[in-house]
Amino acid sequence: MEHIDTNARKRTASRSGCPCEFCQQLDPQFPGRKPMDQLVLPNRKHTAAAHLTEDGYVRHRVLELARMVSRPPGTAA
Numbered sequence: 340m341e342h343i344d345t346n347a348r349k350r351t352a353s354r355s356g357c358p359c360e361f362c363q364q365l366d367p368q369f370p371g372r373k374p375m376d377q378l379v380l381p382n383r384k385h386t387a388a389a390h391l392t393e394d395g396y397v398r399h400r401v402l403e404l405a406r407m408v409s410r411p412p413g414t415a416a
């Protein structure tokens with residue numbers, strides 16, 4: 340099981356998050372996502388775990404993996 344910070348998510352889910360910059364840049368489908376699936380917790384790095392929804396989390400992970408396999412090992416900046 341992947342770890343997701345459910346407490347942090349519950350605390351902030353009702354407030355506004357901010358759109359994930361990582362997903363915004365890498366996901367062509369980003370504007371088509373549900374608004375909640377675009378958001379990450381405020382004051383957090385834009386990581387998969389910071390996403391407010393399961394779907395957002397999964398999409399972020401998929402983007403990360405896709406980026407990983409599209410680059411030769413050792414060149415990740």
Ligand SMILES: [Zn+2]
Pocket residue numbers: 359360361362363385386387390395399
């Ligand atoms: Zn993201």
